[in-house]
Amino acid sequence: SADLDTALLSATLSEIEQHLKAVPSRHRAKPLLTILLVLAGAAPLPAATPEERAFVWEQVVAELRTAQSPAEFLAAAGTCQKLADLGVRNATLFYNQGTALLLADKPADAIAVLLRAERYGGSTPDVRRNLAIAQAKQDGLKTPEGSWLRLVLFWHYGPDCATRAALAAIAFSGLWLAGLLRLLGSRRTGKVLMTVFALVLVIFASSVLTTLHQESRIQRPGAMGKILE
Numbered sequence: 333s334a335d336l337d338t339a340l341l342s343a344t345l346s347e348i349e350q351h352l353k354a355v356p357s358r359h360r361a362k363p364l365l366t367i368l369l370v371l372a373g374a375a376p377l378p379a380a381t382p383e384e385r386a387f388v389w390e391q392v393v394a395e396l397r398t399a400q401s402p403a404e405f406l407a408a409a410g411t412c413q414k415l416a417d418l419g420v421r422n423a424t425l426f427y428n429q430g431t432a433l434l435l436a437d438k439p440a441d442a443i444a445v446l447l448r449a450e451r452y453g454g455s456t457p458d459v460r461r462n463l464a465i466a467q468a469k470q471d472g473l474k475t476p477e478g479s480w481l482r483l484v485l486f487w488h489y490g491p492d493c494a495t496r497a498a499l500a501a502i503a504f505s506g507l508w509l510a511g512l513l514r515l516l517g518s519r520r521t522g523k524v525l526m527t528v529f530a531l532v533l534v535i536f537a538s539s540v541l542t543t544l545h546q547e548s549r550i551q552r553p554g555a556m557g558k559i560l561e
Contacts, residue, residue: 388411391411392411403436406433409441416429423450424449426449429445434469441554446459450489451492452493454490455482455489455491464479487535493540496540504533506532
């Protein structure tokens with residue numbers, strides 16, 4: 333069953349919390365990954381069939397819970413890729429795969445996959461942290477640094493693609509409302525609203541189109557080639 337045992341989950345999270353206090357910050361990615369896997373296991377994933385989905389997801393959970401070496405984390409990332417190949421598209425899967433690739437010392441692939449997690453689930457502290465770590469590894473930096481571009485384009489990197497698409501649709505509807513107000517005589521109000529809604533529409537529609545274009549060009553992470561052959 334996909335339902336979680338509440339008492340078991342509480343006990344598990346309590347144990348992980350105690351473990352986190354004793355573990356240096358640079359080693360905390362693994363228990364955090366476990367938390368996400370436990371929670372994510374409660375939600376059904378859209379794969380080809382429920383049986384395939386359940387079997388592969390159980391593999392993912394088992395491999396990520398027991399992985400210790402870069403090779404083992406790389407193998408876990410490969411199992412995540414099997415779910416992606418079945419058509420699964422969600423932030424939890426891509427976060428776990430990206431984190432596994434990061435722990436497998438594949439920063440370039442980790443960045444690509446974590447960006448997908450951000451597109452599907454929005455920017456979260458965990459995704460931002462792991463992206464910064466992966467970027468620092470790729471650039472040979474000792475300390476992760478935040479990207480100024482993310483601050484400037486917060487509307488693109490912050491919300492997930494579905495939210496941005498909804499905002500673009502609302503802005504498009506708002507344009508019609510503003511046009512109606514102008515026809516009814518509220519020219520000044522209608523003009524102001526049309527300007528605002530047009531600006532919002534351009535911002536979020538272009539953001540969504542950019543994301544869709546990026547997703548249309550997605551290929552398997554390079555590190556997945558050999559282990560899935």
